[in-house]
Amino acid sequence: MREVVGFLSREHGLEVLNFLINSSSYKLIHVFTHSLKPKSEDVKRSLRDDYMEFERICEINHITLTKIDSKNEPIKNVPSCDFIIEVSWRYLISKDIISKARISAIGIHRGKLPEYAGSEPMKNAILNKESEIVVTAHNLDEEIDEGETITSISHPINYNSRVSLDDNILRLRKEITEYFSKLTLDAFKIKEVE
Numbered sequence: 570m571r572e573v574v575g576f577l578s579r580e581h582g583l584e585v586l587n588f589l590i591n592s593s594s595y596k597l598i599h600v601f602t603h604s605l606k607p608k609s610e611d612v613k614r615s616l617r618d619d620y621m622e623f624e625r626i627c628e629i630n631h632i633t634l635t636k637i638d639s640k641n642e643p644i645k646n647v648p649s650c651d652f653i654i655e656v657s658w659r660y661l662i663s664k665d666i667i668s669k670a671r672i673s674a675i676g677i678h679r680g681k682l683p684e685y686a687g688s689e690p691m692k693n694a695i696l697n698k699e700s701e702i703v704v705t706a707h708n709l710d711e712e713i714d715e716g717e718t719i720t721s722i723s724h725p726i727n728y729n730s731r732v733s734l735d736d737n738i739l740r741l742r743k744e745i746t747e748y749f750s751k752l753t754l755d756a757f758k759i760k761e762v763e
Contacts, residue, residue, distance in 0.1 A: 571651040571757070574669070575600045579657040580742070581677070581749045583619055583626075588750035589654075590630050595757065597632050599648055603659060604636040614638070652760070654753055655709060667709050673760040674709035675719065677752050679745065682707055686714035691738050694726070701725050702741060704748045706756035719756045722748045 573595050577586055582602065589597040602623045605614040620636070627634040637644055640660040647666050653674035655662060667674040680690020681703035691702055701723045708716030724745050728737055 570594060570596045571672070571761075572596050572598045572648075573652045573654060574598060574647060574650045576653065576655040576658040576662060577601070577623070578603045578617075578659070579619060580746055581679070582656040583622060584746050584749045585654060585656050585677070585753050586623065586626060588753060590626065590632075592754075595652070597630075598650060599633045599635070599646075600627055601635050601637055601644065601647075601658075603638055605638045607659060652757055653709065656749055656753075661711075661713055662709055664711050667711075673756075675753070675756045675760070676707050676709050676714070676716065677749050677756075678705045678707060678714055679742075680714075681705060681721070682714055682718055691741055692734065695728060695734060695737060699726060702745060704745050704752060706752040719759055720752060722752060724748070 571594060573589055575586060575589065575597055577600055586597070586600065589595050600623065602620065604617060604620045606617050608614060624634060644666060647669050649669050649671065651670065651672045653667065653670040655676040678690065679702065680686070680694060682705045685693055694702055703721050703723050705721040706719045707714065708719060710716035726741065
């Protein structure tokens, strides 16, 4: 059984967390997540809506959970593992941490790379009148979203002009959630045979 460390947040991270817990091939041994909302979303930085679910799932399944809520907060005690998987993580993951993965460190990004690297990839794709969102599994690198693409899945935007841009983004986020576990599995399988 392959050991996995997850840097997971938001509903897409929960999707991957649940997938890994139910996997007979992969064992999640440590999860890092954010407990507080980002300042851009909530200046008071209240507790994330999904944090209690991360906490509950990890406790039931005896998985170590560490919360990181500042880029200045050191990430400690990252165990050696076969894979690192990163989903909706706010901060750069250092080369020292990436090197803890014996097989590969992988990120899943809600945008085509390198075109839509960084924050708000879906919003930028919509504003650029793209016809689809490309959800991308990529190698983690020293720079955010700079690693080589491993595999991807395309999803039609189907922009609804009767609702706001934010409502379209929320709808798309829900529609693509299932792709995160599929891309995780596909990327792991690709890396296992390389």
